[in-house]
Amino acid sequence: MNAARLLEHFERIAEAPNAIPRLRKFILDLAVRGKLVEQDSNDEPASELLRKIKNEKDRLVKIRCIKKARSINKLQDEDIPYDLPHGWKWSQLSEIGVISPRNDIDDKREIAFVPMKMIPAEYGVKHDAEIKLWSEIKTGFTHFAEGDVALAKITPCFENGKSTVFSKLPGGFGAGTTELHVVRPFFVSQNYVLIYLKSPQFIGTGIPKMTGTAGQKRVSTEYFSNSPFPLPPLTEQHRIVAKVDELMALCDRLEATQAKRESRRNRLATASLKRIGQPEAVGNGEEFQGNVRFHLHHLPRLTTRPEHVKELRQTILNLAVRGKLVPQDPNDRVKKIDIIRLVKGERKARGFPLEISSGSFSSFGVDVDSVNIPISWELMKLSEIVLAVVDCPHSTPSWADSGAICVRTSQFKPGFLDLSNSRYVSIETYRERIQRIEPQEDDILYSREGGILGVACRVPKQVNLCLGQRMLLLRSTSVCLATYIEIVLNSPFINSLAQKQTTGGAAPRINVSLVxxxxxxxPPLAEQNQIVAKVDELMNLCDQLEVQLATSQRRRSRLLEATLCEALGVTCMPVARPTRPTPSPVLSAPPRSESPFEVQSLRLVDTPKAAVQGSLVEQPKSPTTSPRAAGNDIPGAILAQMQPGQDYSRAQLVDALGLSVYEWNMAIRELKESGRVVQTGERRGAKYQVA
Structure with a gap:
């Protein structure tokens, strides 16, 4: 693998979830499988290296420098996870070194002390150390010395890959956390041992074998000492370490490039949304419409992650409550005195108190004249436009296996009440909890405490429920739609005010009087209906965007390994075979329109060419130009192209069938594993024959 080759493919893989971390793991995995550097037949084989190690250990035992190790359980055939290249040998750490070595040094000597926090999880990052007297740390801690290799054995440190080679230790010796396994290797590259300890194979196999209680699970000494260790010739170990160092440095550069690009894109997206939502640009003037068109035109590039869609949703709500989403009718205006009179009439007719006590806008630091809304709107207190604002019972529900639904704030989503994981109370408890008010369809539930403070949703149709804790219920009137109130309560405008007025520290809450x-x-009622309809349309678009992003991420994840295989020059990879990808729907840029928020101008279309920058989806070639297999049986199509006894290169078969890299890698892997095709040669020189 070289830098130029990976850079050529980087744009295709960079948008995949965790692309660079997965690339790092892939490099480590290939390193210990013998697929990262070429083998050299002139290298001294690993079997000879093992003989030298045994002789050295015998010599050290004889002069009493080390203790004679206990007999090692030899590896069985079922222990071997994969085949090794010629010249390699399966071994164990207990065979190539000393496990848990001990130090015998002067008490007054200053040496290194390494706690767990100073041991890195990343490859290529050096550990740190404190300096202490040996007398202070020689008991109760793990011993090690210059060149020893350590592995963190406790969860989650083991899963995160915490391990290190101890180097440049003050005094040449050290001690550290007791949660370490340590090996002192002989005639083996310490950095190669480190690569092995950080490899996905070693960590992934070890996780299910950890023992202990939750939060205190550990990798056993047996697993550390006697797991299969792939030992290459010593000279190849050095080549592997050099190549891993080179590729990890390349990953660092790619990560920096990706971070810079993401930062630039995030700044552009944030600035674009800010221009659209800034309060001073009231109305649908030309400048505002231009800002909207700019964002919609660049939406495919600005919306590449779920958090971008979340920001877009907030912008839509912000525009809705500031009168920027639909045009105003100059002949339709709200009059505060009429609203108050109508609401009081409804309260009287339906048996609710005529007055709802509340504070003033000044509680939020809001000046009525400073809030930029259309002149046909009025700024009113929530208590002035609803029938009732009712707090929940201040008691913990007595839960039951069945009965009536009692909702919790964890079920609240902006604009949606999730009843898929409901809990129940008895009918008797239900009756107790509806004494203040019985929830009905389109009542608004609002969370006023806890981590999800400030989320509003409505009671759905044909559902009987009662209130749990940390919530309010609001009932709308004929002057204001429940759906519009829900939009306002979920908007950044209200959320920002609520966050400033919370009390309670670790358990934030907002007082009922402030709500x-x-x-x-x-706005006028007719305009409320238009706003609600437009918000629904735009939120549906956001739903489509989220589905598209999730689909694209799944496809990119499946294609990432295939792309890496191509960049690394290998023809197989140790991953499960996914299904063949299909063309991805992508966002087309909207044409210029008089209305800045025409949903139909921003649509999902199928296109034979990826239109989103950084897309990893390889599109299938036209069936009219290459003999594709019926029912997408690509392995069968490859076999049909091959004649017994004849060698074929990958290029011949790929070109003949019009296959993508992904399709080729998956199909040839299946054919080789089933024994229908055999491979001779490696990498670019590989040839294939019918078995």
Missing amino acids: KSYPIPL
Whole structure:
């Protein structure tokens, strides 16, 4: 693998989830499988290296420098995870070194002390150390010396890959956390041992074998000492370490490039949304419409992660409550005095108190005249436009296996009540909890405490439920749609006010009286209906964007390994075979329109060419130009192209069938594993024959 080759493929893999971390793991995996550097037949084989190690250990035992090790359980055929290249040998750490070595040095000597926090999880990062007297740390800690290799054995440090080669230790010796396994290797590259300890094979196999209680699980000494260790010739070990160092440095550069690009894109997306949502640009003027068109035109590039869609949703809600989403009718205006009169009439007719006590806008630091809303709107307190604001019972529900639903704030999503994981109370408890008010369809539930403070959703149709804790219920009137109130309560405008007024520290909450005083930008009823309809359309678009992003991420994940195989020059990879990808729907840029928020101008289309920058989806070639297999039986199509006794290169078969890299890698792996095709040669020189 070389830098130029990977850079050529980087744009295709960079958008895959965790692309660079997965690339790092892939490099380590290939290193210990013998697929990262070429083998040299002139290298002294690993079997000879093992003989030298045994002789050295025998010599040290004889002069009493080390203790004679206990007999090693030899590896059985079922212990071997994969085949090794010629010249390699399966071994064990207990065979190539000393496990848990001990130090015998002067008490007054200053040496290194390494706690767990100073042991890195990343390859290529050096450990840190403190300096202490040996007398202070010689008991109760793990011993090690210059050149020893350590592995963190406790969860989650083991899973995270915490391991290190001890180097440049003050005094040449050290001690550290007791949660370490240590090996002192002989005639084996310490950095190669480190690569092995950080490899996905070693960590992945060790995780299910950890023992202990949750949070205190550990990797056993047996697993550390006697797991299969792939031992290459010594000179090849040095080549492997050099290549891993080179590729990890390349990953660092790629990661920096990706971070820079993401930062630039995030700044552009944030600035674009800010221009659209800034409060001073009231109305649908030409400048505002231009800002909207700019964002929609670049939406495929600005919306590449779920958090971008979340920001877009917040912008839509912000525009909705500031009167920027639909045009105003100059002949339709809200009059505060009429609203208050109508609401009081409804309260009287339906048996609710005529007045709802509340504070003033000044509680939020809001000046009515400073809130930029259309002149046909009014800024009113929440308590002035609803029938009731009712707090929940201040008691923990007595849960039951069945009965009536009692909702929890964890079920609240902005604009949606998730009843898929409901809990129940008895009918008797239900009756107790609805004494203040019985929830009905389209009542608004609002979370006012805890980690999800400030989320509003409505009670769905044909559902009987009661209130749990940390929530309010609001019932709308004829002057204001419940759906519009839900939009306002979920908007950044209200959320920012609520966050400033929370109390309670670790368990934040907002007082009921403050909720009643929320300043609600109120448009005429007809405009409310238009706003709700437009928000629904735009939120549906956001739903489509999220589905597309999730689909693209799954496809990119499946294609990442295939792309890496191509960049690394290997023809197989140790991953499960996914299904063949299909063309991905991508966002087309909207044409210029008089309305800045025409949903139909931003649509999902199928295209034979990836239109989103950084897309990893390889599109299938046209069936009219190459003999593709019926039913997508690509392995069968490859066999049909091959004649017994004849060698074929990958290029011949790929070109003949019009296959993508992904399709080739998956199909040839299946054919080789089933024994229908045999491979001769490696990498670019590989040839294939019918078995």
